[in-house]
Amino acid sequence: MQPSTPYLRIDLKKAKRNIxxxxxxxxxxxxxxxxxxxxxxxxxxxGLQLQAGAVGLTVAKPGEAEVMxxxxxxxxxxxxxxxxxxxxxxxxxxxxxxxxxxxxxxxxARGLGAAAVTAGSTLGVLIDLDxxxxxxxxxxxxxxxxxxxxxxGIPGLRIDGLFSYxxxxxxxxEAQAEPLGQVADLxxxxxxxxxxxxxxxxxxxxxxxxTAYQSALxxxxxxxxxxxxxxxxxxTVHGGYRTLDDCAATIVCTVVSDAVxxxxxxxxxxxxxxxxxxxxxxxxxxGTIVEYPEARISALSEEHGQVDITRCASAPRVGDRVTxxxxxxxxxxxxxxxxxxxxxxxxxxxLVDARGKVF
Amino acid sequence: MQPSTPYLRIDLKKAKRNIxxxxxxxxxxxxxxxxxxxxxxxxxxxGLQLQAGAVGLTVAKPGEAEVMxxxxxxxxxxxxxxxxxxxxxxxxxxxxxxxxxxxxxxxxARGLGAAAVTAGSTLGVLIDLDxxxxxxxxxxxxxxxxxxxxxxGIPGLRIDGLFSYxxxxxxxxEAQAEPLGQVADLxxxxxxxxxxxxxxxxxxxxxxxxTAYQSALxxxxxxxxxxxxxxxxxxTVHGGYRTLDDCAATIVCTVVSDAVxxxxxxxxxxxxxxxxxxxxxxxxxxGTIVEYPEARISALSEEHGQVDITRCASAPRVGDRVTxxxxxxxxxxxxxxxxxxxxxxxxxxxLVDARGKVF
Numbered sequence: 001m002q003p004s005t006p007y008l009r010i011d012l013k014k015a016k017r018n019i020x021x022x023x024x025x026x027x028x029x030x031x032x033x034x035x036x037x038x039x040x041x042x043x044x045x046x047g048l049q050l051q052a053g054a055v056g057l058t059v060a061k062p063g064e065a066e067v068m069x070x071x072x073x074x075x076x077x078x079x080x081x082x083x084x085x086x087x088x089x090x091x092x093x094x095x096x097x098x099x100x101x102x103x104x105x106x107x108x109a110r111g112l113g114a115a116a117v118t119a120g121s122t123l124g125v126l127i128d129l130d131x132x133x134x135x136x137x138x139x140x141x142x143x144x145x146x147x148x149x150x151x152x153g154i155p156g157l158r159i160d161g162l163f164s165y166x167x168x169x170x171x172x173x174e175a176q177a178e179p180l181g182q183v184a185d186l187x188x189x190x191x192x193x194x195x196x197x198x199x200x201x202x203x204x205x206x207x208x209x210x211t212a213y214q215s216a217l218x219x220x221x222x223x224x225x226x227x228x229x230x231x232x233x234x235x236t237v238h239g240g241y242r243t244l245d246d247c248a249a250t251i252v253c254t255v256v257s258d259a260v261x262x263x264x265x266x267x268x269x270x271x272x273x274x275x276x277x278x279x280x281x282x283x284x285x286x287g288t289i290v291e292y293p294e295a296r297i298s299a300l301s302e303e304h305g306q307v308d309i310t311r312c313a314s315a316p317r318v319g320d321r322v323t324x325x326x327x328x329x330x331x332x333x334x335x336x337x338x339x340x341x342x343x344x345x346x347x348x349x350x351l352v353d354a355r356g357k358v359f
Numbered sequence: 360m361q362p363s364t365p366y367l368r369i370d371l372k373k374a375k376r377n378i379x380x381x382x383x384x385x386x387x388x389x390x391x392x393x394x395x396x397x398x399x400x401x402x403x404x405x406g407l408q409l410q411a412g413a414v415g416l417t418v419a420k421p422g423e424a425e426v427m428x429x430x431x432x433x434x435x436x437x438x439x440x441x442x443x444x445x446x447x448x449x450x451x452x453x454x455x456x457x458x459x460x461x462x463x464x465x466x467x468a469r470g471l472g473a474a475a476v477t478a479g480s481t482l483g484v485l486i487d488l489d490x491x492x493x494x495x496x497x498x499x500x501x502x503x504x505x506x507x508x509x510x511x512g513i514p515g516l517r518i519d520g521l522f523s524y525x526x527x528x529x530x531x532x533e534a535q536a537e538p539l540g541q542v543a544d545l546x547x548x549x550x551x552x553x554x555x556x557x558x559x560x561x562x563x564x565x566x567x568x569x570t571a572y573q574s575a576l577x578x579x580x581x582x583x584x585x586x587x588x589x590x591x592x593x594x595t596v597h598g599g600y601r602t603l604d605d606c607a608a609t610i611v612c613t614v615v616s617d618a619v620x621x622x623x624x625x626x627x628x629x630x631x632x633x634x635x636x637x638x639x640x641x642x643x644x645x646g647t648i649v650e651y652p653e654a655r656i657s658a659l660s661e662e663h664g665q666v667d668i669t670r671c672a673s674a675p676r677v678g679d680r681v682t683x684x685x686x687x688x689x690x691x692x693x694x695x696x697x698x699x700x701x702x703x704x705x706x707x708x709x710l711v712d713a714r715g716k717v718f
Contacts, residue, residue: 004421004444004718038661060662062363079662082615082678083626085363104618107677128618135663136616136624167660256441257495259463259487265495267420267442271693272717275634301526302397302690303419303438303717304494318466319441331661334630335693337715356696358631358662359363 003347005321006253006268008332008339014248015230016048022212022229023052029216034058034076034205036227037068039330041354042339045230046071056098058225062089063357065099074098076205078163078225080108080128080136086359087115091123091156100124100203102163104136109151116156125151126163126205129190131183133167141190148199161203161222162190169211170280172240176210180217187220210241233329234288238281244325249339250290251324251332253305255316264316266297266305268324272335273300276328290323292316297324362706364680365612365627367691367698373607374589375407381571381588382411388575393417393435393564395586396427398689400713401698404589405430415457417584421448422716424458433457435564437522437584439467439487439495445718446474450482450515459483459562461522463495468510475515484510485522485564488549490542492526500549507558520562520581521549528570529639531599535569539576546579569600592688593647597640603684608698609649610683610691612664614675623675625656625664627683631694632659635687649682651675656683 026033032055056074127144130137207224231249236242253268286297299306309315326332340347385392391414415433418424486503489496566583590608595601612627645656658665668674685691699706
């Protein structure tokens with residue numbers, strides 16, 4: 001029997017191809033890959049990434065670190081952990097694993113240091129430098145040095161290098177040279193300041209999925225944290241970074257109504273596809289239906305996907321199953337208790353191990 | 360110790376006041392209340408609603424019905440269940456509970472009927488009439504009669520009345536008379552056709568939270584299915600249906616960065632607040648911070664809420680906890696494994712019993 005719809009199906013062959021593709025790029029250019037596990041939230045896929053040569057794993061929240069610690073790999077918490085419970089949990093994990101945290105304020109550093117001292121562990125710190133995303137990160141290389149000087153005096157912490165996230169770079173690949181060159185300049189300045197003061201730049205972390213295959217344009221990077229590359233989605237397709245054929249994760253859903261003319265309803269709404277718009281193509285609707293590319297998922301309620309079929313030569317019927325590639329796959333994975341692995345034969349369910357780890 | 364952030368806090372007094380408020384309105388106007396449990400997804404709150412006089416409960420998906428069946432109340436599945444697994448599960452539940460399903464296609468009716476026959480149960484059917492939302496529902500009262508005539512011939516099904524959803528009515532309360540009058544006219548026509556053919560109109564189901572306290576403008580309704588009214592959110596506040604003081608559910612989060620000037624980052628992003636825009640005020644940002652009403656949650660990543668503080672006289676500091684009222688509370692509840700009840704003393708965690716029931 002088929003799984004109940006809507007369900008998350010992973011094409012294992014495509015996911016493995018995506019894993020090895022970026023692993024090979026990293027090897028070729030001497031850049032380590034520390035995949036962000038927020039995309040798959042799964043021990044199985046983390047294991048495949050490590051087997052392919054990943055230098056470690058990336059997480060955002062302490063709860064994700066607790067799940068991924070089972071892999072025995074060293075972990076980067078790419079997030080300024082501040083909540084005292086979170087600092088304690090990270091510090092306790094660091095007794096048995098190498099844990100590093102991206103830090104951009106003295107307050108966060110003090111909280112992490114105090115927790116590490118209490119836990120009897122040491123936390124590695126990467127100083128988060130804003131390279132243009134303007135989300136987190138100290139504002140200048142000089143400010144990165146100033147923060148490092150404070151961190152160096154906090155017991156329980158060890159400076160391991162620099163952290164950056166070029167999340168603002170969504171241009172097509174051929175237009176990334178200039179913005180990534182600016183990132184490289186900033187990192188180079190920070191590295192020089194760190195080196196002159198004797199602070200480690202053993203790790204210079206960066207990367208995203210849109211810029212993954214352009215990482216060599218930032219020669220300062222020792223490792224990148226791409227996450228979405230393992231599955232891809234309409235963001236990476238419309239952005240021109242990958243193709244529909246590289247999309248390894250899809251939502252299988254059922255047409256449940258055709259009562260309103262020119263439209264069908266599928267049983268995947270925002271509770272399955274999320275309300276995330278496609279970043280490079282915000283008017284493209286809420287995902288793409290593989291079997292009916294002319295159809296447009298025009299609106300979502302929590303459980304209803306409204307599909308405009310007025311441009312379709314033929315339309316799906318009530319009871320038909322269709323396959324949707326979401327705009328943004330990471331939060332869709334977070335909405336599922338399990339995913340179904342498609343390796344050509346019977347579908348096999350596995351748990352989404354780090355689902356719902358918001359803290 | 361405080362719960363880790365971000366967490367979902369429920370002000371129990373406000374939630375109870377919201378429950379009794381609409382219950383009293385229903386009693387006063389002779390309209391039954393069958394709350395949609397998708398908002399709270401919780402047996403505890405379903406129990407409070409039943410204690411306050413609810414005539415039954417509403418769910419969308421079979422998995423929600425399986426959870427809520429524990430309350431022993433009769434259930435309305437306000438969704439066209441089509442997937443064969445879903446039909447089977449609904450039909451099996453109907454052996455021990457009264458189950459009704461909203462139906463708008465012959466295909467759905469046949470699937471449900473076949474499942475009921477296999478399970479040895481009977482499913483009540485409400486014929487879904489589109490009253491202007493154009494999401495599901497047959498298009499005319501005559502089409503409702505035609506579908507009822509088919510359903511009447513399908514073993515395992517029993518016609519119990521009519522279903523409608525005025526989801527298009529988001530006007531301020533004082534501007535609802537005309538659109539709700541149109542809904543009333545359509546329902547009246549369908550009732551007359553059903554009565555003339557001897558089909559039951561014992562249940563005429565409708566309602567939403569925006570129109571909840573205007574339900575008496577549709578005298579045909581025997582019951583309404585409001586859901587959000589129990590907690591409220593920025594949709595109901597900006598819509599003018601309720602006030603900030605009626606918002607019983609909030610997200611408590613921690614400020615984790617102030618490294619970028621004019622902005623702070625909170626640890627609630629789209630994985631906690633969702634990307635749902637505020638429907639009546641789409642430019643109002645991603646929720647309201649109670650302690651800093653001039654702040655604007657201007658952008659969300661999965662784990663980062665970017666808060667513009669340039670209009671704030673004072674701003675929260677790294678480590679401070681702040682309280683967010685989300686735009687749309689229902690999908691936020693779905694993202695949490697637990698919610699924390701605030702009854703004035705220690706916070707008490709309860710499970711979100713029907714979290715993640717997408718099928």
